[in-house]
Amino acid sequence: MTGVLSAIELAYWQQTTIRLLAGLVAVLLLTGGVVYLYLFKFVSFMQSRLGPMEAGPYGSLQLLAEVGKWIQKEDISTKDADKFIFGLAPAVVLVSTFLMFVVIPAGPNAVMADLGTGIYYVLAISSLSVIGILMAGWASANKYALMGALRAGGQLIAYELPLVLGVLGVVIQAGSLNLQDIVYAQSNGEIFGISAIGNPYILTQFVAFAIFMIAVQAELTQTPFDMPIAESELVAGYQVEYSGIRFLVYFIAEFATAVGFAAIASTLFLGGWALPASWGFSDTAMHVIGPINVSIKAVFLVGVVFWVRFTFPRFREDQLQRLAWKGLIPLALANIVVTAILKVVF
């Protein structure tokens, strides 16, 4: 089960430490890469500018400079703020983000905890962040922050549903909640007897994929669903009083969550780390190819998120609620019904 690691005979705590460090490095590297690639460069090119060019070759060390700047800043909070909750809120958001990565598989054995209910766990743990956001909004003692937090609460709860219902289609088709099983089901699957590309669920579950990506956009509070942090009206919503390292934590959490959801989307719909079984790669090869494979897919999907983010204006609060309750949820329910019927038929 533990594959490579078991060959070296490590104690449980050593294994856990190595896994945690590897996971942390992988998540932070991916997040930093995504921030540089999309937030700094991709968006700059969209907006006919160059983006950072000074720090490092082609501005590639800009993020380190920014982090350095944030860390040096004074830790400020408002006079009436509930200091304890105010400080705890970013941590809650960050923890809920990092816990998401625990079950995302990146190879035959490269998964921190191979839970039987993996996808259920991910969706549950990712919705914890709304508690952190509400804490932040309340503890900031700021009206803008409070409004932003309440909007975020309403929005995240509304978009949890299409997220879960969209995933259900995949779960029905794969017959498992375990993310490894879903990956294997896609790589071993076949389309009408042709197994050349396996059966990535984006082909059969494209409706679920669209719903999932829209809901992810809303869960990440990215434009067009960024009403909670609308910078032109609520300034930054629940983040308005945060500065320095606490803001950095929110920043990391935002982009790490984007990477996390993109990784889950690529696991559910694009085949995850696996290549189609018919291509005949051994498990040993997949130990190397797998993480790269899933990273590329995830980074691509984050790109889609950012592409949308910097293209559209934002919905008003009532309009985005209407989209969730009247549009996405019925569509997701219909998708579940159709999937279930077809699952029985075939």
Added chain:
Amino acid sequence: MTAVTDRRQLQQIAARAADARVNVELETEGMTLNIGPQHPATHGTLRIVARLDGEQVIAAEPVAGYMHRGYEKLSEVRTYAQATALMNRIDWLGSFANEVPFILAAERLMDVEAPPRATHIRTILFEMSRIAHLILFLGDMGVQLGAVTPVFFAFRDREFVLNQIEAATGGRFHPYFDRIGGLKDDLPKGWIADTKAVMEKVRTFCDEIEDVLMGAEIFETRTRGIGVIPPDVAQQYGLSGANLRASGVDWDLRRDNCVGLAYPELDWKVWTHPDGDSFARFWVRLQEVRESTKIIDQLCDGLPSGPIMAKVPRIIKVPAGEAWVSTENPLGEMGYYVVSQGDLTPFRVKIRSASFNNVSITPWLLRGVYVPDIITILASLYFILGDIDR
């Protein structure tokens, strides 16, 4: 019981009902939200005190004056030439357009008339500052609604227009180019051809913004039916410019009361929109930029030769008298009432700026809207703080 059809009355009834609902029905409590003076949506230091019930505005009151610089008083101790430099800074985005009515008022008092070439160049620069001004609006509207990208296109293409203004006048934002009796300088060599190329770029930008921003469904859902101003209300509050034309009132000083500028001989169109909502205000301004490029093209083609300065004395003493001149500035009607007592300096200058009246409608307009729509409405009314506070 007769049905209430008057929209204002209906709104007041709704507002009263909203007032009553707070604290009674759900035991909720209203909240006063200070939007500004430091807020990204207020373009400077406008403050809006909004009384909210949840996300709905019960009452909103604009508080101006945080940027009052006393230009009317300052002009009383400056010569006409010096005061012109102040006028530049009233509406800092359309700065050349502010000089023109002031200079025209002084010219009227002195009974001088600028030569035709000066008038034409004035009109070109006037329209250029309008384009530079409204291009920024077209991008900024996107930012206020959450679309960050269009504003970068706006800044990119506005730069071309500013370059042309700089090439002609030496100043990007504050040209200070208009003189009593004409202009400071003639146009530089090759400027006309460059300008026509820039106008082509501006037209491309208009198509682009129509495609990128106005074509987005979310933009329409956010702006259609938001902040509707009926024509009679618009007139009662003294709105002017595109805000008035977007309410369906066909009124443009360039066409209806053109003083000292070269508009009557040109072929162009005044656009109006029947809806009066935020979308209409955006649409009208977009069309206005297109019309301005057409105006500039025609002026460039038919630029008369001759002097750019009429015969005026070196030291200007304006004869005693009073004059009122207003022009159709990028933001709306801008006028100067100049009283002279025959001195080197004006005795009194009253500035009528468009934004002050355009913002005065906000208490009426913001009743009952949602917080995000405050931003849409403020963005679509389009004011410049310097123009409100002077």
